[in-house]
Amino acid sequence: MPISLTINGTAHEVDLPExxxxxxxxxxxxxxxxxxxxxxxxxxGACTVHIDGEAVRSCQVALSDVWGxxxxxxxxxxxxxxxxxxxxWVDHQVAQCGYCQSGQIMQAAALLAENPxxxxxxxxxxxxxxxxxxxxxxxxxxxxxxxxxxxxEA
Amino acid sequence: xxxxxxxLRRTFLIGSAAIVGGVAFxxxxxxxxxxxxxxxxxxxxxxxxxxxxDQEGVTLFAPRAEMGQGVMTTWAALIAEELDVELDDIRVxxxxxxxxxxxxxxxxEALPNKGYDISDFQHNLAEALGVLGKVLSLQxxxxxxxxxxxxERMREAGATARETLKQAAADQLxxxxxxxxxxKGAVIAPDGTTIPYxxxxxxxxxxxPPHVELRDPSEWRILGKHHPRVDMVEKSxxxxxYAIDVRxxxxxxxxxxxxxxxxxxxxSFDASAAESMPGVEKIVDLGNGVAVIASNTWLAMQAVEAIxxxxxxxxxxxxxxxxxxxxxASFDGKANSAMxxxxxxxxxxxxxxxxxxxxxxxxxxxxxxxxxxATALFTGKTLDIWAGNQAPTIIQSKAAExxxxxxxxxxxxxTYLGGGFGRKGEFDYTQIATKVAMxxxxxxxxxxxxxxxxxxxxxYRPGAMARMRGAVKDGKAVLYDGxxxxxxxxxxxxxxxxxxxxxxxxxxxxxxxxxxxxxxxYRVRGYVTDLQVPVxxxxxxxxxxxxxxxxxxxxEMAHAAGRDPLEFRLELMKSEHAPSAGCxxxxxxxxxxxxxxxxxxxxxxxxxxxxxxxVAQVIEVVDEDGTIRINKAWIxxxxxxxxxxxxxxxxxxxxxxxxxxxxxYGEITFAxxxxxxxxxxxxxxxxxxTAPVTEVRVLxxxxxxxxxxxxxxxxxxxxxxxxxxxxxxxxxRTLPLSHSFDLLI
Ligand code: FES
Ligand code: FES
Numbered sequence: 001m002p003i004s005l006t007i008n009g010t011a012h013e014v015d016l017p018e019x020x021x022x023x024x025x026x027x028x029x030x031x032x033x034x035x036x037x038x039x040x041x042x043x044x045g046a047c048t049v050h051i052d053g054e055a056v057r058s059c060q061v062a063l064s065d066v067w068g069x070x071x072x073x074x075x076x077x078x079x080x081x082x083x084x085x086x087x088x089w090v091d092h093q094v095a096q097c098g099y100c101q102s103g104q105i106m107q108a109a110a111l112l113a114e115n116p117x118x119x120x121x122x123x124x125x126x127x128x129x130x131x132x133x134x135x136x137x138x139x140x141x142x143x144x145x146x147x148x149x150x151x152x153e154a
Numbered sequence: 155x156x157x158x159x160x161x162l163r164r165t166f167l168i169g170s171a172a173i174v175g176g177v178a179f180x181x182x183x184x185x186x187x188x189x190x191x192x193x194x195x196x197x198x199x200x201x202x203x204x205x206x207x208d209q210e211g212v213t214l215f216a217p218r219a220e221m222g223q224g225v226m227t228t229w230a231a232l233i234a235e236e237l238d239v240e241l242d243d244i245r246v247x248x249x250x251x252x253x254x255x256x257x258x259x260x261x262x263e264a265l266p267n268k269g270y271d272i273s274d275f276q277h278n279l280a281e282a283l284g285v286l287g288k289v290l291s292l293q294x295x296x297x298x299x300x301x302x303x304x305x306e307r308m309r310e311a312g313a314t315a316r317e318t319l320k321q322a323a324a325d326q327l328x329x330x331x332x333x334x335x336x337x338k339g340a341v342i343a344p345d346g347t348t349i350p351y352x353x354x355x356x357x358x359x360x361x362x363p364p365h366v367e368l369r370d371p372s373e374w375r376i377l378g379k380h381h382p383r384v385d386m387v388e389k390s391x392x393x394x395x396y397a398i399d400v401r402x403x404x405x406x407x408x409x410x411x412x413x414x415x416x417x418x419x420x421x422s423f424d425a426s427a428a429e430s431m432p433g434v435e436k437i438v439d440l441g442n443g444v445a446v447i448a449s450n451t452w453l454a455m456q457a458v459e460a461i462x463x464x465x466x467x468x469x470x471x472x473x474x475x476x477x478x479x480x481x482x483a484s485f486d487g488k489a490n491s492a493m494x495x496x497x498x499x500x501x502x503x504x505x506x507x508x509x510x511x512x513x514x515x516x517x518x519x520x521x522x523x524x525x526x527x528a529t530a531l532f533t534g535k536t537l538d539i540w541a542g543n544q545a546p547t548i549i550q551s552k553a554a555e556x557x558x559x560x561x562x563x564x565x566x567x568x569t570y571l572g573g574g575f576g577r578k579g580e581f582d583y584t585q586i587a588t589k590v591a592m593x594x595x596x597x598x599x600x601x602x603x604x605x606x607x608x609x610x611x612x613x614y615r616p617g618a619m620a621r622m623r624g625a626v627k628d629g630k631a632v633l634y635d636g637x638x639x640x641x642x643x644x645x646x647x648x649x650x651x652x653x654x655x656x657x658x659x660x661x662x663x664x665x666x667x668x669x670x671x672x673x674x675x676y677r678v679r680g681y682v683t684d685l686q687v688p689v690x691x692x693x694x695x696x697x698x699x700x701x702x703x704x705x706x707x708x709x710e711m712a713h714a715a716g717r718d719p720l721e722f723r724l725e726l727m728k729s730e731h732a733p734s735a736g737c738x739x740x741x742x743x744x745x746x747x748x749x750x751x752x753x754x755x756x757x758x759x760x761x762x763x764x765x766x767x768x769v770a771q772v773i774e775v776v777d778e779d780g781t782i783r784i785n786k787a788w789i790x791x792x793x794x795x796x797x798x799x800x801x802x803x804x805x806x807x808x809x810x811x812x813x814x815x816x817x818x819y820g821e822i823t824f825a826x827x828x829x830x831x832x833x834x835x836x837x838x839x840x841x842x843x844t845a846p847v848t849e850v851r852v853l854x855x856x857x858x859x860x861x862x863x864x865x866x867x868x869x870x871x872x873x874x875x876x877x878x879x880x881x882x883x884x885x886x887r888t889l890p891l892s893h894s895f896d897l898l899i
């Protein structure tokens with residue numbers, strides 16, 4: 001029985017076993033490859049997406065358990081129309097290899113939605129599940145502060 | 155010497171070739187041009203193209219892989235500087251795999267000098283020896299060589315293209331070339347007539363390129379300044395394509411399990427349970443492992459896990475302790491090298507105090523953020539491979555062997571790399587993907603490893619041991635005698651690509667024998683351990699363990715001499731290498747180093763000269779209710795010319811964090827022949843809350859250009875250990891530090 005999902009505002013019918021994690025539905029079935037596989041065990045945050053605005057590890061959410069509308073990095077903004085948070089990432093030249101950054105941005109976006117001006121300690125708390133093997137943490141932190149400022153102006 | 159002169163002249167022959175609708179500029183090498191990746195028409199000479207100008211605009215081929223170090227942008231800047239085009243107007247592509255893009259600077263590193271004392275003559279010789287790279291067909295990203303390698307070649311290509319386009323315009327307008335100017339991708343005549351390069355490209359293809367002089371650095375408008383990286387928007391919007399993201403029409407998804415007793419055989423397997431699992435399309439026998447092709451990567455992973463396998467034994471002692479017994483025993487054998495032997499270490503100077511220490515460092519995994527994967531499409535006659543990789547020519551020939559095809563029948567498509575750190579210079583994952591795809595001809599198959607498979611099938615940073623003996627007198631180091639033992643990553647890597655190796659392994663002792671300290675009696679010997687644990691190049695290679703051994707022992711000597719550890723190093727360094735001393739002075743000033751720290755705060759200094767770049771770091775740790783946090787860091791480096799200081803800063807911070815991750819938490823151990831670490835919970839790294847607040851200073855006094863991607867890693871490990879000693883009085887002689895200190899996790 002196909003399962004219906006709403007991803008970035010578009011309805012999808014997915015015909016896969018119901019225990020397939022959302023991550024692999026997005027990547028291999030729907031073709032949204034911006035969400036990354038890093039560990040499969042909730043230890044790296046590369047797979048972070050939003051379900052009804054909440055940041056979740058998509059490698060841990062079975063297809064049949066998806067409880068709301070899914071937003072992925074592709075739904076946040078596009079190269080021609082970047083969201084403010086993505087612009088902040090570009091302004092600070094955050095990415096190195098870039099592989100972790102979709103997850104970092106999704107986690108940071110959820111943080112800012114809940115807390116428009118997070119302190120450094122609050123950033124530490126919210127972002128510590130997102131690994132970056134390239135070590136871009138100082139620039140991620142700076143970009144979150146910048147994005148917070150920009151979002152307040154708007 | 156005559157032949158070297160000849161090679162030197164011929165190494166940098168810039169040429170051009172007409173292409174359909176335009177012109178390509180590049181380099182002819184040595185005597186016989188290597189096969190041209192752009193497949194010239196019959197009768198044309200092969201050219202190794204860097205710049206291509208046609209009706210579409212200006213395209214640059216970057217022969218080095220973008221692993222996150224910003225190389226695509228900086229290579230583009232080198233061309234744009236001379237060509238007078240804006241960075242935004244250039245398209246940058248990874249060049250196709252071609253022997254022509256050999257890595258000249260990396261081979262230069264193989265010369266028997268300490269590096270920092272290199273003379274101009276040796277420097278030229280090193281460049282000339284780069285031709286060896288062509289013999290080996292190395293198109294490798296590694297050794298922090300990208301910028302050194304491209305520095306001359308790309309600017310020459312840009313300048314030659316500019317002057318040729320001007321000549322085409324001069325012919326068309328009937329004015330002298332010397333009267334023409336260029337800007338923003340167009341030639342401008344004295345009367346203001348402006349002709350875009352795109353319109354001159356075809357005519358330029360018919361002109362012999364004139365000889366050009368490179369611009370003086372004082373005239374640069376792009377180089378030496380920061381430019382937004384060309385890959386940044388894609389990487390901030392989830393649209394950058396990594397190997398794991400390629401989606402050719404009809405793609406199937408596979409996952410793999412290779413014998414976890416590394417290098418062991420597969421005795422038998424039973425896939426009956428896996429065959430009937432959802433989505434499964436094919437079980438593949440790989441000889442030393444199994445793969446499952448399915449409709450979805452996760453379904454493939456579930457099925458491959460369900461296969462019962464009887465694995466053969468590993469070809470090395472199965473437990474960690476036994477491995478280190480073998481490493482320790484290599485000290486009893488003959489030394490493989492004594493790359494430094496100054497004065498006489500056999501005589502203890504009169505009145506000196508002797509100290510000794512032994513150190514031990516673990517095997518380490520690369521743990522790139524993107525797990526190993528590659529996609530292959532095999533038609534029987536051709537093979538296409540999509541992979542994030544650091545060595546496309548090696549991947550091409552090794553895949554051809556597996557597929558029983560000519561090398562030319564294999565196309566390697568290099569994508570962005572989700573981290574490399576040396577791991578993606580290997581070719582195991584592309585050979586595996588090739589075998590899997592051969593089981594389903596005419597269908598593209600993406601083979602993705604689970605994180606567990608990735609962690610447990612690496613070419614590890616070798617476990618290493620050191621025995622140090624030194625002496626201090628009147629507050630100074632008077633004797634330093636170091637012995638280092640480990641498996642040789644170089645021997646193994648050369649063996650894998652079928653190049654004979656042997657003789658002194660300089661890499662085994664780099665970071666120890668070549669440090670810029672004026673110690674009168676100074677010897678460093680290396681001992682190669684013969685073990686079959688797979689080992690390879692891990693960010694900064696030999697420096698990754700020698701940086702810790704050498705610098706930690708200096709810190710111990712300073713302590714024994716009753717001296718401030720920073721001043722102790724500086725005094726020995728000043729007369730030996732001014733740029734190195736400059737880095738130490740810079741971190742002293744930046745950190746307000748006084749040698750004193752308040753209660754509950756510890757500071758350590760670390761230094762390593764590697765890949766032509768000296769780097770000094772000061773690390774500060776704080777005790778917060780019994781838990782130790784890495785609070786701050788100061789870094790100073792001097793790579794001579796920093797082509798993009800912002801990118802250099804990022805590499806220094808990233809390199810340091812990679813080193814701190816290893817120092818604090820990193821360890822690969824073995825039980826029953828298998829790696830005991832499976833995933834990030836067992837092999838953790840620095841995260842947002844454990845990363846120090848960091849300040850970087852980029853100095854530019856060094857006469858020769860050094861690397862940026864790796865030199866930040868080695869000094870981080872001793873600097874952290876030295877800071878913990880300052881805080882606790884306990885000396886760290888083994889890593890990771892989380893075993894002996896209560897570090898914040
Ligand atoms: S892949 Fe989901 S947390 Fe790592
Ligand atoms: S940018 Fe490479 S892992 Fe974060």
